[in-house]
Amino acid sequence: MTSDATDHGSVLSAGLPMAVPMPGLPGHVRIHEVGARDGLQNEKSTVATEVKAQFVHRLAEAGLTTIEVTSFVHPTWVPQLADAAELMPRLADLAARPELRLPVLVPNGRGLERALELGVREIAVFGSSTESFARANLNRTVAESLAMFEPVVARARDEGLRVRGYLSMCFGDPWEGPVPVARAARAARRLYELGCTEVSLGDTIGVATPGHVVALLDELTAGGVPIGHLAVHFHDTYGQALANTLAALQRGVGVVDASAGGLGGCPYAKSATGNLATEDLVWMLHGLGIETGVDLDRLSATSAWMAEQLGRPSPSRTVRALTHREP
């Protein structure tokens, strides 16, 4: 079997999924594509810079408009993305297109300066709801890490950049277990108050369920954070990501994070992060009659191609079904 789009167009061209809108949902959802950054960062294999550049180009051709492309963290921490400075010039043609957003992750002020030098127009910072993960990932308390972001966010905003605030462990934590709604809401609200233009609520270990999602969103909007400034970032570790997404859409969320082909979530790895696959998300959104701008066939072919680069099948159910790949 090949992974050409022409090889698996039958279901899509036959009019499936059938679009049947559900009352109360947004008419358009912006997908924040994290495969090139969050996905590749969590893959065992390191991908060549040229392949990454091609990947981002193919994602843009498939109609994705927000593509997080890399991270300016220290190479010792994330060797998979050590080539950020080499990658950015290869994306110059995309960066010149005003309709495309190509955010990069920056861990601190130094990362921000490197990003600014390379002409980046949108950044993301990465915080934690829980002390355990803040210590493990950032070697700081939650309060210290938020304080560290304050000047970074302020400087970025002064430079006219959009700033996304990722918040991890919003629902559960591998050390602490369940995360109280009030605690996650407090940290998320703080990111918003710091000046983040968007706060992405992360279920890093994939344990959330729909009622928990609704409770956190309601707590945040009741506390003054507008729903239009919130995004959701679900992991499919326990298969819950799309049900959680549906609940978030019903509460008015219009930005959803996903990873092409489920990159970063190898189904067999013990450490699977289990990113929601963009294709599975797009299938649901298009079935609900919600516009995404994405060409599902092209996206699926791109993910099948990237799976070949990584030498393992995509964990996305939709990619597998559309490309009919045997083991």
Place this chain on the structure above:
Amino acid sequence: MTSDATDHGSVLSAGLPMAVPMPGLPGHVRIHEVGARDGLQNEKSTVATEVKAQFVHRLAEAGLTTIEVTSFVHPTWVPQLADAAELMPRLADLAARPELRLPVLVPNGRGLERALELGVREIAVFGSSTESFARANLNRTVAESLAMFEPVVARARDEGLRVRGYLSMCFGDPWEGPVPVARAARAARRLYELGCTEVSLGDTIGVATPGHVVALLDELTAGGVPIGHLAVHFHDTYGQALANTLAALQRGVGVVDASAGGLGGCPYAKSATGNLATEDLVWMLHGLGIETGVDLDRLSATSAWMAEQLGRPSPSRTVRALTHREP
């Protein structure tokens, strides 16, 4: 790694998923477990009768109360379940427990008589929404197959049996593409009018999305079929099963079909049916604070054990996450 429950209890015993109810959902859901019949019927390997009997016993020990155990179809059609008459006596201890329901599939009057001889108290018949599938699977038109069921259902009801009516291809069909809501509703209503005590709406090729599910349920209830007589049967071929389940719960559905470990849905097979895994369903239901009576640890250990019998990993994301199985 072993598959003992003691080996993977950390997440569950740490209080995850955290139970956060969502307004408007039922407090209890009855899971109709189809792994032993629908699951094994669609697996390449044929499982020994003794293993099947042990499987059903373990499912009951895990707290499942409705376990579809086999099918009385002709062995030529479904060789995997040719041992129905040998299996039933091995389940006599379970059949004696009044709280347990052990339905069997019967294709026709002859199958019903065999089931009655063996003391079966609940049967299921299997119809189609679409002409293409009715012809392929039953070699009849939709109307002819429904007419064939009429005396079977009547005789079963006369004998005091519960009768479930499966309806396949309710949302999409591999030959016909999208299935109009009115067409699926007409066939489902006919099954109800024939005397089926429960009609299970099947998304046989897994293409449904939540708005489509709601539209079909609304059409049926508006047409006089009470929601309490409807069950949903989703496949995870495109990863949509749990989001669809959530939408059905929001409409008041209280019976959900699922297959332990996702049996019948090998993730790599071209012909994957992609049954919703019972464990993924239970994770969501328990997270929503909905009672199922199921011990998720025991169920997951059972599915890991059955995966060993079949010589391949479970496609259930929850089973994989809870049992941390490397390839």
